[in-house]
Amino acid sequence: MASIAVLGYGVVGTGIANLINKNKERFKSITGEELNISSILVKDKNKHEQKQNYHLVTDSIEKIFNNPVDIVVEVMGGLHPAYEYVKKALKLKKHVVTANKDLIAEYGEELLDIASDNGVTLNFEASVGGGIPILKPLMESLAGNKIFEIQAILNGTTNFILSKMYAENMGYKDALKLAQNLGFAEANPDSDVLGYDAARKLSILSTIAYGMKVNWVDINIEGITDIDEIDFEYAKLNGYIIKLLAISKNKDEKIYGFVKPVMIKSDSYLSKIDNELNGIVIEGDAVGNVFFSGKGAGMLPTASSVFGDIADIIQNKNKKNIKFNDKEAYIEKYWDEKSDWLVRIKTNDRLNTICNLSESFKNCHMYTSSVTQRDEVAAIIRNEPEFTLDSTFEKLSKLSYVTKIKKFMIL
Amino acid sequence: MASIAVLGYGVVGTGIANLINKNKERFKSITGEELNISSILVKDKNKHEQKQNYHLVTDSIEKIFNNPVDIVVEVMGGLHPAYEYVKKALKLKKHVVTANKDLIAEYGEELLDIASDNGVTLNFEASVGGGIPILKPLMESLAGNKIFEIQAILNGTTNFILSKMYAENMGYKDALKLAQNLGFAEANPDSDVLGYDAARKLSILSTIAYGMKVNWVDINIEGITDIDEIDFEYAKLNGYIIKLLAISKNKDEKIYGFVKPVMIKSDSYLSKIDNELNGIVIEGDAVGNVFFSGKGAGMLPTASSVFGDIADIIQNKNKKNIKFNDKEAYIEKYWDEKSDWLVRIKTNDRLNTICNLSESFKNCHMYTSSVTQRDEVAAIIRNEPEFTLDSTFEKLSKLSYVTKIKKFMIL
Incomplete structure (x- = not known):
């Protein structure tokens, strides 16, 4: 039997509890193991009195870790105390499944290292794309x-x-x-x-x-x-x-x-x-x-991904852990490809603004349609890199008659 | 080191050999294991003289199995001798990766059972959807x-x-x-x-x-x-x-x-x-x-899926095998939902055919456009189950003036 503690009993926590109960028989017939929720961590027990699994609810993280537990499912969201709880779970050699993108984006590297050092798995499929396997x-x-x-x-x-x-x-x-x-x-x-x-x-x-x-x-x-x-x-x-x-x-x-x-x-x-x-x-x-593509959030789509992560841990107990590479990426400030752009410039002098744009860009098509506002110039600028646009717009924005510049990449 | 034998050196086999060579360093740095192609089975060695890996090419299946090999990649296609070779490989406790949908559709259940009995894995991601992870x-x-x-x-x-x-x-x-x-x-x-x-x-x-x-x-x-x-x-x-x-x-x-x-x-x-x-x-x-969605066939997309299957085997050596359930599905002959349909009826008597259709279906819209041919009646029939359509058309097709009936489900 695999014993699961769920941290958080909001929308996603409820979905997971339901999905685990629903899949009990099927899962046992596939893997030979039974899934069992041993406890659910909440902030305020009183709020959950009406829920099906109230007897499993606790507001004490110590109780969670004192119970026998194989997998901790973190669906509290936010950075703290999710970070502290997940870290503690991994150090206690519990596998962890989380749906928390903030946590993984901020502390993923550290937590995956801790998981690896402790020979357990940290899975986080639901943190990106909700129910989509990605x-x-x-x-x-x-x-x-x-x-x-x-x-x-x-x-x-x-x-x-x-x-x-x-x-x-x-x-x-x-x-x-x-x-x-x-x-x-x-x-x-x-x-x-x-x-x-x-x-x-x-x-x-x-x-x-x-x-x-x-x-x-x-x-x-x-x-x-x-x-x-x-x-x-x-x-x-x-x-x-x-x-x-x-x-x-x-x-x-x-x-x-x-x-x-x-x-x-x-x-x-x-x-x-x-x-x-x-x-x-x-x-x-x-x-x-x-x-x-698919549903990027919601109770059951998120629970679907969390369940997949749980099944993965149970079926591959000796699986090698993934790690985030600690090599920092060299990040370019600018997209170096040429694109088309739609720009809107709020201005008190349309004529001069149009002249400025025409002079600055080889391929610039001004809007003359009914959409165009009295105090703005709108244009499609073709085949320019972002850097050229931004440096031109920096100069334009210093002109007294230009009050705002807005641009959209066209893809 | 993981030793790989490739059965078949056509388009897909070539793609796999290239991809394995290309990913050697990266794969070793991730998994600690080196991938190595030990031999490639072909029908006629002379045809492959110009190829990069000609020194690995053999036309003898015995040689393939006599070499030390951990994973057999079957990309010959067709049922025979692919079936015999894969079966033999599994019985020799070699993992197998195949891209062969004919083989899996026909013999999947048996081959997965043999794999399971021998404690090895049979993976077949590329058999459906080519490069798409599905x-x-x-x-x-x-x-x-x-x-x-x-x-x-x-x-x-x-x-x-x-x-x-x-x-x-x-x-x-x-x-x-x-x-x-x-x-x-x-x-x-x-x-x-x-x-x-x-x-x-x-x-x-x-x-x-x-x-x-x-x-x-x-x-x-x-x-x-x-x-x-x-x-x-x-x-x-x-x-x-x-x-x-x-x-x-x-x-x-x-x-x-x-x-x-x-x-x-x-x-x-x-x-x-x-x-x-x-x-x-x-x-x-x-x-x-x-x-x-993605590319459903082709040299490199197929090789991408095969490579994923190989990596999977190397990284999860103790993984539980999947099996096809041996319970035969109860197959319905008819889709029991109502649909809309486009029908084209070749006829020598348009008027009577139109009358027949109108009498048979409550919601039937005849085409009167320029597309309509002289010798046919075309119509959209709404909200009918396939069974009703087919039984009506069976009667219609017996009329002397009706020569052909064609229908499309509209979804």
Whole structure:
């Protein structure tokens, strides 16, 4: 029998308890082992009185570790005390499964080392892409590939908001409120809407894919809080959709990564990833592009990945542990490829702004459509690297008549 | 050091040899083990004189087994002698990796039992979906799910042909010839164009997903040889695309499966799977829909999956073996859900045929467009189960003026 302690009994913890109970018979018939939840850690026992497994609930981490336990499942979220508890569990030679992307992005290297030193496994499939099998396929099935690039939609909350803004012409604030009402966004949505959540997930994927430590704080991060209805009107004029993309690439062992709103063509794979879904494209030298998508969060999809991790530990007890490479990645500040861009410049002098743009860029098509606002110039600039754009815009932004510059990469 | 014998030195065998050589250093640094190709089995040594690894080439299976070898990679294809060689390897307690879907669909259960009895592993990721990681995610990452349905495009050859017929208005024969010229179709394309290849892959996926033996011969199979340009014109009129879909589902432990050309809406995931790509949607009770896509065949994508299988064996030497359940699935002859259908009836009496159709189906919309041929009636029939259609068509086909009936499910 495999004894499981669950830390956290919120939405995901409840899903896991249900899934383990549901799969008891089937799992035993496949592996010969029975899964059993021995205890569940909560902050406040009183809140869980009505729940099915109330007799297993405790508010004492000591009790958790004093019970016989083989696998600790951490689904509390947040950095502390998750970090301390997971570290303690690993040092006590308990296997750990976590769904916590903050924890892995911040302390993954250290915790994987501790796991390895103690001969136990730390699995974290659910930390990226929710229910989508992605980390294990990347680490194991695609082991023969040198990975060049990752393009992904990794945050369901922002994808939901952008989908509503696109499909129903909602403003950002209304779409955020709807997401909050439906439980897709938290009361404090900062980590999602500012792009931090996606950046943490991208750093986990990139660290594994490139075999180098890609810290999430080194990724260029831009959230979705500044996107307005006019941006979507421009996007639609061109048949584009705006998505918060998380992209990293490895070019000659230099890494470039960003999380930002990008205009993508409406016939691309990622353009079809709507609402709370996630999607990930991995490009490897042998396999070419492989695409994965599914539900990126939620009670049962997350529990599905956690269950897979538990099954993995039970079925492969002697498995070699993965480690994050401690070699720090060399991070490029700029994407060195040429792209097309959509730019919007708020200005008190349209004519001069248009002249400036025309002089600065060889291939610059000004918008003259009805979307264009009186106090702005909008243009598509083709085939320029980001660096050229940014250095030109730095000069432009110093002109007295230019008040704001906004740019979108077009992919 | 892990010693690998490769059976077959065609396109895929060459890809594997290249990938193993390329990954030597990296693999050793990750696992501490060196991969080494000890011998390569070919039919005719003279044909391979110019190849890099000619010194490893042998035409004697005895030599292969007399060399020290840990893992046998079977990429000869076909049933015989692949079956005999793989069986012998397993009995000699060699791990086996194969890319051979015919072999696994036909002899998978027996071979997995032999592997298990001999304490070795038989891996076959590349047998379905080429480079796409699908079998391992299904077996391991999604282990906590009851799988309800699989919808997939599993044959790159037919998908290429149908993509060309759709995008370039080519006839079937021209598109097949193009596929053959580009190496996407074999000189004898029967196994692909008649749907057998897709059915074998669907049977492997379904056997794993539902934990019951789904024989490929029990799957309803229809190929693409009868599809013509007019079918595509009707499809386009409605915004549909024609794809050879492989679908199975588990409803109350009864299995239904088919491979046939289906009209699908052009905004669905699978409609974006063009040319030689494969795509697979798996529906699980916890995870919901998960979607995988990528290159379904080819030298390096196949080698990518084979390499993942090899790495898996080396890193998990004590891994428990999977088995195919020997419980035969109960196979339903008919899909019991209502669908929409496009039907084309060749007839010498259009008026009477239209009357027949109108009387038989409540919701039947006749085509009156320019596509409609003089000697045929075409119609969309909504919300009818396949059984009703087939029994009506059986009667219709006996009428003297009806010469041919063709139907497409619309999904």
